[in-house]
Amino acid sequence: MSRPTLADVAARAGVAISTASRxxxxxxxxxxxxxxxxxAAADELGYVPSAAARQLHRSSAGAVALVVPDLTNPFFMALVRGSTRLLRAHDVVQVVADVEEEPESEEQTLAALAGRVDGMLLAASRLDAATLSTWSRRVPLVAVNHDAGDPEVPTVTIGTQGVEEAVEHLAGLGHRHLAYASGPATSWADARRRTAVVETCARLGVRLTDLGHHPPRRDAGAAAAxxxxxxxxxxxxxxxxLQAFGVLDRLASRGVQVPEDVSVIGHDDIFGADLTSPALTTVTVPAEELGARAAARLLGAVGLATAAPSAPPAATGPASTGPDRLATHLTVRGSTAPV
Amino acid sequence: MSRPTLADVAARAGVAISTASRxxxxxxxxxxxxxxxxxAAADELGYVPSAAARQLHRSSAGAVALVVPDLTNPFFMALVRGSTRLLRAHDVVQVVADVEEEPESEEQTLAALAGRVDGMLLAASRLDAATLSTWSRRVPLVAVNHDAGDPEVPTVTIGTQGVEEAVEHLAGLGHRHLAYASGPATSWADARRRTAVVETCARLGVRLTDLGHHPPRRDAGAAAAxxxxxxxxxxxxxxxxLQAFGVLDRLASRGVQVPEDVSVIGHDDIFGADLTSPALTTVTVPAEELGARAAARLLGAVGLATAAPSAPPAATGPASTGPDRLATHLTVRGSTAPV
DNA sequence: ACCCTACTGGCAAACGTTTGTCACCGCGTC
DNA sequence: GACGCGGTGACAAACGTTTGCCAGTAGGGT
Structure with missing residues (x-):
């Protein structure tokens, strides 16, 4: 009582399997x-070709995986959307996996998915550089916002201009003592971002307090606040x-005025950043473009880029061109003000 | 220069393929x-078993698909998280696909995914009942929040208690004239929700204006407002x-006070609903549980439920028990007030 | 009457894995 | 010394699909 195969269809139509296939x-x-x-026979039987068998014959799966640390983070949703669009245009199936910020879960997911796709997009991987390099030797992958330092691992990242602008913005408002709330210790992006803050503060002669690592979740903002x-x-x-939202929550409940008493700047400009009161000043990241760019790189690497994308003709452009470091910028809203 | 196979590993280790496999x-x-x-040989070669070949031999793929209309909608993120948790506990790979609210894209995705998974979860499908029934005959699927009326299609939905409470809440505050902004015309959930509003208004003798269909996006809230x-x-x-957020935006920019001049009630209680000012009164939906319940139903249907889930032992419970209609309730925040 | 061509449909191999079955080896036991 | 036995490894079949190749047929031109 299993799913019908091509043989069943052929039998019902009274032809050979090869004829049915053709x-x-x-x-x-x-x-x-x-x-x-x-x-007609296929229809009556509800025949669905087995992708596994087809994939076995061709050597390609026609699918790529996108692995993100936390799907409930609106930032990654936007990234997903970007890669989805590009991949769909090239008739490549995308499978998204959420690893819930757990490195073990991430590696487990890689193992489970590696054999069923042609390549993988690893967004903000929490894996260390060595593990990443190892996996890169096993399966074509593109690291998004995580540079393993291994030139063999293709990488798409974002710049730190936005962070520098943020510090300059605060300094310009007269702030002489800033604080930085770090993200996960295993996040490459956090290390990079923190370095940018440290250097810019040093350059401007502004004092900086490092608040230590906090999970990249809203509820972690309380401790940071x-x-x-x-x-x-x-x-x-x-x-x-997400952390900034939590900081805003906590400061409000402690009766601290934002931005009068304390200015707050987030990072990513996710969905909801303009909903808070005050609306959040934050670093805008082209998340959707980041996803699309990474997907394009991967397609180029695995040779899946169709010459003529089926949907939008010109918009997506050649699959593997363009810079692999995207610019960010500060978006000033209501959560920052002069001291 | 293709990926190494088990034969390559066996050759390098100087054994037969079967020996390598074992x-x-x-x-x-x-x-x-x-x-x-x-x-050692497998490691040096970077061998990754082909899921396709394995899947061909066993008859199961060990994976299910979750199809959502819009991944950037926080409601579906929560749902994804729920099913992810349950599926991971049963060692089943989940692949998520976003169809961007397009029925054609949805059917295309079903076709692309049907052959590579053991079953599918269709969240808030925009497909009509007949098409849904047809696909249900082709591949095991569970419809989430969309009842095709076909008893052959397993379904998990939410109740309308929350909506009724919302209307009662407003009536209790003295409102005698309500308006309802509909979602997509192809949404079963919208039809159901609207009916509940209509009936409750009739029961309470409250006047109701139907504002017509609006896309389930924030930017559509302006027209609704x-x-x-x-x-x-x-x-x-x-x-x-999402629409409620847009309504709030628009009313604010037109200088209309919420809740003093107009009360607003949303539906879903998504991420951000408590961030708005005023915080949104809305109908809370157990999205995560909805995803988990649907996943459990599907596992039961395709016989993939492992007797002993690998991760949390009792929490997930038997795979196919529990009601298939989840309760909702009103969460009162700041966007509603007496007339 | 013959051959060439165009068209249709079938045979069988191949993809990479898992696993039932079997062969072989060396050992201890009678 | 023959036999059985446990342990180890190999052979080959099977999963469902695609596709190169070939055979058969019909029709038309010579």
Whole structure:
């Protein structure tokens, strides 16, 4: 009582398996009347070709995986959307996997998915550089916003201009003591972002307090907010907007005015950043473009880029061109003000 | 220069293919020394077993697909998270696909995915009942929040208690004229929700204006807000929170006070619903549980439910028990007030 | 009457894996 | 010394599909 196979369809139509296969995929190759009979049989049986068998014959799966640390983070949703669009245009199936910020879960997912796709997009991987390099030797992959330092691992990242602008913006408002709330210790992006903050502060002669690592979640913002108040800083930059939301929540419930008492700057400009009150000043990241760019790189690497994308003709452009470091910029809203 | 196969590994280790296979998957069956040699060879070659070939031999893919209309909608993120958790606990790979609210894209995705998974979860499908029934005959699927009316199609839905409570809440605050902003015309959930509003209004003797269909996006809320003001209603219920956010945006920019001038109630209680100012009164939906329940149903249907889930032992429970209609309730925040 | 061509449909191999079955080896036992 | 036995490894079949190749047929031109 398993799913019907091509053999069942062929039997019901009274033809050979090969004829059935051609009737379904080689228009013109089989007489119209025969082909119609085969299609009818397939329809009645509810036949669905087994992708596994097909994939076994061709050597390609026609699918790529996108692995993200946390699907409930709006930032990654936007990234997903970007890669989805591009991949669909090239008739490549995308499978998305959420690893819930767990490195073990991430590696487990890689193992489970590696054999069923032609390549993988690893967004903000929490894996260390060595593990990433190892996997890169096993399966074509593109690291998004995580540079393993291994030139063999193709990488698409974002620049730190936005972070520098953020610090400059605060300094320009007269802030002389900032605080930075770090993200996960295993996040490459956090290390990079923190370095940019440190250097810019040094350059501008602004004092900086490092608040330590906090999970990239909204509820982690409470601890960060308390740390800010203890530090005496007049402004805080957080690793991402989710944390910034939490900081805003906590400051409000402690009666601290934003931006009058403390200025807050997030990172990513995710969905909701303009909903808070005050609306969040944050670093805008072209998440959708990031996803699309990474997907394009991967397609180029695995040779899946169709010459003529089926959907939008010019918009997506050649699959593997363009810079692999995207620019970011500060978007000023209401959560920052002069001291 | 293709990916290495088991044959390559076996050759390098100087054993037969079958020996290599057993060395990797049947601990004890092969002498430890030989097995170690095979594992070393596999490692050096970066061998990754082809899921396709494996799947061909067993008849199961060990994977299910989750198809959602819009991944950037926080509601579906929560749903994804719920099914991810349950599926991971049963060692089933989940692939998520976003169809961007397009019925054609949805059917195309079904076709592309049907052959590579054991079953599918269709969340808030925009497909009509007949098409859904047809696909249900082709591949095991569970419809989430979409009842095709076909008893052959397993379905998990949410109740309308929350919507009724919302109307009662408004009536209790003295509102005598409500408006309802519908979602997509092809949404079963919208039809159901609207009916609940209509009936409850009739029961309570409250006047209701139907504002017509609006896309379930934030930007569509502007048109809905304008329609509300034209209608003269003192309160509006929207199909979902995204629309409610847009309504809030628009009313604010037109200088209309919420909740003093107009009360607003959304639906879903998505991420961000408590961030708006005023915070949104909305119908809370157990999205995560909805995803988990649907996944459990599917596993039960395709016989993939492992007797002993690998991760959380009791929490997930037996795969196919529990009601298939989940309760919702109103969560009152700041966007509703007496007339 | 013959051959060439165009068209249709079938045979069988191949893709990479898992696993039932079997052969072989060395050992101890009678 | 023959036999049985446990342990180890190889052979080959099977999963469902695609496709190169070939055979058969019909029709038309010479």
């Amino acid at each position: 009737a379904l995929h080689r228009p013109g190759r089989i007489r119209a009347e025969t082909a119609a009979r085969v299609r 308390d740390a800010v108040l203890r530090s005496g800083a007049t402004a805080v930059l957080t690793f991402n907007d | 060395a990797l998957h049947r601990p004890g069956r092969i002498r430890a020394e030989t097995a170690a040699r095979v594992r 304008d329609a509300v003001l034209r209608s003269g209603a003192t309160a509006v219920l929207t199909f979902n929170d």
